[in-house]
Amino acid sequence: MSENKDQFRPEDHENDHFLLTSVVGSYPKPKWLNRAKELYEDDEADFDEDNWKEAKDDAALVITNEHERAGLDTVVDGEMRRNEMVEFFAHRIDGYEFNGPVKVWGHNYFDKPSVVSEVEYDENWLVDEYEFTASATDRPVKVPITGPYTLASWAFNEAYEDDAELAYALADLVNEEIEKLVDAGARYIQIDEPALATTPDDHAIVGEALERIVADIPEEVRIGLHVCYGDYSRIYPEILEFPVDEFDLELANGDYEQLDVFKDPEFTADLALGVVDVHVAEVESVEQIEENIKKGLEVVPPEQLVVSPDCGLKLLPREVAYGKMENMVQAARNVEADLDAGNIDIERETPTPADD
Amino acid sequence: MTEYVSTTPGLYPLPDWAKDDLSHLKGHQKHDLISGDEGEEITAVYEEARDEVISVQQDAGLDRIVEGQLRWDDMLAHPLAVNDAVETRGIVRYYDNNNFYREPVVTDDLAATGDVASELEAAADLTDDDDLQAVLPGPYSLADLSTDEHYGDEADFLAAIADLLADEADAFPDVETLFLLEPSLVENAPDDGEDERASEAIDQVASAVDADVVVQPYWGALEEKVYAHLLDADIDAVGFDFVSNQDDNLYNIQEYGATDDIALGLADGQNTLVEDPEAIRDRVEWVEGQLPTAEFETVYLTTNTETFYLPYAKYVEKLEVLAEAADLAEVTAA
Numbered sequence: 001m002s003e004n005k006d007q008f009r010p011e012d013h014e015n016d017h018f019l020l021t022s023v024v025g026s027y028p029k030p031k032w033l034n035r036a037k038e039l040y041e042d043d044e045a046d047f048d049e050d051n052w053k054e055a056k057d058d059a060a061l062v063i064t065n066e067h068e069r070a071g072l073d074t075v076v077d078g079e080m081r082r083n084e085m086v087e088f089f090a091h092r093i094d095g096y097e098f099n100g101p102v103k104v105w106g107h108n109y110f111d112k113p114s115v116v117s118e119v120e121y122d123e124n125w126l127v128d129e130y131e132f133t134a135s136a137t138d139r140p141v142k143v144p145i146t147g148p149y150t151l152a153s154w155a156f157n158e159a160y161e162d163d164a165e166l167a168y169a170l171a172d173l174v175n176e177e178i179e180k181l182v183d184a185g186a187r188y189i190q191i192d193e194p195a196l197a198t199t200p201d202d203h204a205i206v207g208e209a210l211e212r213i214v215a216d217i218p219e220e221v222r223i224g225l226h227v228c229y230g231d232y233s234r235i236y237p238e239i240l241e242f243p244v245d246e247f248d249l250e251l252a253n254g255d256y257e258q259l260d261v262f263k264d265p266e267f268t269a270d271l272a273l274g275v276v277d278v279h280v281a282e283v284e285s286v287e288q289i290e291e292n293i294k295k296g297l298e299v300v301p302p303e304q305l306v307v308s309p310d311c312g313l314k315l316l317p318r319e320v321a322y323g324k325m326e327n328m329v330q331a332a333r334n335v336e337a338d339l340d341a342g343n344i345d346i347e348r349e350t351p352t353p354a355d356d
Numbered sequence: 357m358t359e360y361v362s363t364t365p366g367l368y369p370l371p372d373w374a375k376d377d378l379s380h381l382k383g384h385q386k387h388d389l390i391s392g393d394e395g396e397e398i399t400a401v402y403e404e405a406r407d408e409v410i411s412v413q414q415d416a417g418l419d420r421i422v423e424g425q426l427r428w429d430d431m432l433a434h435p436l437a438v439n440d441a442v443e444t445r446g447i448v449r450y451y452d453n454n455n456f457y458r459e460p461v462v463t464d465d466l467a468a469t470g471d472v473a474s475e476l477e478a479a480a481d482l483t484d485d486d487d488l489q490a491v492l493p494g495p496y497s498l499a500d501l502s503t504d505e506h507y508g509d510e511a512d513f514l515a516a517i518a519d520l521l522a523d524e525a526d527a528f529p530d531v532e533t534l535f536l537l538e539p540s541l542v543e544n545a546p547d548d549g550e551d552e553r554a555s556e557a558i559d560q561v562a563s564a565v566d567a568d569v570v571v572q573p574y575w576g577a578l579e580e581k582v583y584a585h586l587l588d589a590d591i592d593a594v595g596f597d598f599v600s601n602q603d604d605n606l607y608n609i610q611e612y613g614a615t616d617d618i619a620l621g622l623a624d625g626q627n628t629l630v631e632d633p634e635a636i637r638d639r640v641e642w643v644e645g646q647l648p649t650a651e652f653e654t655v656y657l658t659t660n661t662e663t664f665y666l667p668y669a670k671y672v673e674k675l676e677v678l679a680e681a682a683d684l685a686e687v688t689a690a
Contacts (some may be wrong), residue, residue: 085630099667099670100667100670101667102664102666103369103375103455103664103665104456105447105455105457106382106384106385106386106456106457107383107388107429108384109379153454156626198454317357
């Protein structure tokens with residue numbers, strides 16, 4: 001288990017137990033932000049770069065504040081400045097170029113970039129937005145970063161021998177960015193690697209990339225890894241070797257069908273358990289979420305449990321996203337109180353040690 | 357003397373303007389995708405886009421012209437997605453790609469729709485007599501991409517798919533060449549017995565047209581037995597994906613021989629890096645130099661895969677490279 005979770009415990013936390021509450025990252029954008037974007041892209045509108053920046057700043061403030069009101073222990077700006085998880089970073093890294101949209105399915109497209117030369121660190125990616133968000137809240141700010149394996153896999157590779165070499169080169173850049181974020185005060189970084197779920201055989205590449213990412217990053221900086229919508233049995237227990245503090249996993253969407261995967265061998269890292277489904281536009285009740293949180297206690301003791309939604313919330317209606325956060329926090333506090341009172345008795349199986 | 361023929365396996369990306377127009381007219385959800393009964397407005401967009409991709413091929417100087425399969429929202433599963441005996445259900449992953457299609461579930465007796473034939477009729481009006489090329493999924497891949505809730509038995513289902521594709525092909529206008537795309541022969545290789553049935557099913561579809569038939573597997577090389585069985589089918593050429601695997605493909609040809617014609621997938625249909633025509637020509641010579649056989653009658657130069665994975669401008673460049681490489685190979689051989 002990781003020793004760096006307690007730094008996020010609020011001073012006025014009312015229970016002895018502490019289940020850290022957080023979000024994965026993305027959050028529905030306010031409608032007026034989309035309208036502002038249209039104005040910014042409309043050559044005839046009187047809406048310049050400064051106006052657009054101000055709109056994004058405002059949206060980041062609004063969503064950070066919304067996370068505070070929901071009671072989250074760590075907050076994010078809801079990724080208000082990002083359009084898409086690969087494009088955003090590809091625009092900031094030398095070596096990428098864009099050649100136009102490609103099909104994902106039906107008439108859903110994305111601007112899949114091409115890596116045409118050696119990738120190099122240019123302007124900072126996230127330090128400005130971190131500093132902005134951190135200055136607007138007293139709560140710890142979590143920083144989600146698209147991982148190097150996903151940045152490599154979801155691009156055309158014209159320049160590197162194979163995707164692994166590209167992923168390693170990108171990992172060095174992610175490491176550079178995290179060093180800057182840490183200098184700016186960040187203590188909670190989440191690496192998003194959704195591409196791992198689609199090509200699970202590549203877990204060794206992701207592991208090697210993570211080694212590069214965390215090189216020389218101080219222990220007190222909490223590093224999480226988010227992987228969603230895949231067959232976890234194909235990457236577990238191998239991922240336990242990854243040098244991260246926490247795994248953030250999507251399990252509510254599948255009704256915890258895959259929970260048993262993580263019971264044997266013993267889950268030695270912290271588990272950030274998805275306890276609300278982001279593909280259902282109904283707010284789960286506090287009681288339901290409490291039951292989901294208790295599923296996590298079948299895998300890890302309370303000290304290793306973090307509470308989180310399955311994935312980014314951006315596709316939900318905003319009031320639904322808020323409702324889910326508010327109920328999730330309440331459920332976490334209720335479970336903590338029950339744990340304090342000794343009312344929860346969940347047997348964890350004794351798994352075979354991982355090195356057997 | 358060997359004839360070098362530049363071509364593609366079809367399934368092109370839509371021009372960017374058509375992506376926009378069709379997103380707008382059709383929508384983004386799974387029930388918005390093509391089911392074979394689209395209205396006038398949508399049809400008009402596809403007609404204009406078809407004109408454009410046929411012109412692109414003609415301007416590039418390709419020796420075979422495909423219709424483009426721009427309506428194939430469900431990629432190789434399209435011929436089933438427009439069939440009345442099929443329900444389209446959830447979105448499922450298209451092989452190992454970040455692409456998805458609607459799972460076609462066969463719930464009744466399959467009968468030909470003429471959907472692909474009518475696309476080819478439209479394309480025939482825009483092309484010269486001797487350069488039109490038809491494209492279909494091979495029967496094994498189409499069966500592999502779909503779910504059977506009607507025939508009940510794997511062999512019966514494959515036979516029904518072969519019947520369907522043969523009937524669809526029988527309705528085609530005159531075409532010079534038919535490409536049967538069979539990625540599943542690599543990606544989900546048939547077992548013992550199944551491999552022989554796959555070959556027979558391909559033979560049946562191939563026999564339905566009076567055209568040269570090329571069977572193109574991709575994303576690797578065929579297992580030896582699968583390749584050996586495939587050579588028993590009455591087809592004119594097997595295609596080889598030399599982009600993703602050189603050694604095993606070469607081994608198959610050296611060990612088991614080849615058809616009189618051959619298709620060489622030498623340009624990468626899934627990478628924006630545009631090859632040099634000279635490099636493609638050199639690879640053709642390299643392959644030919646590795647083989648003990650006398651010369652091929654026809655060598656098709658093609659991308660290894662469909663090209664819808666590419667941004668439109670890069671797709672156009674790939675076609676130009678293939679046409680130029682075939683011209684270079686022709687000159688070198690002469």
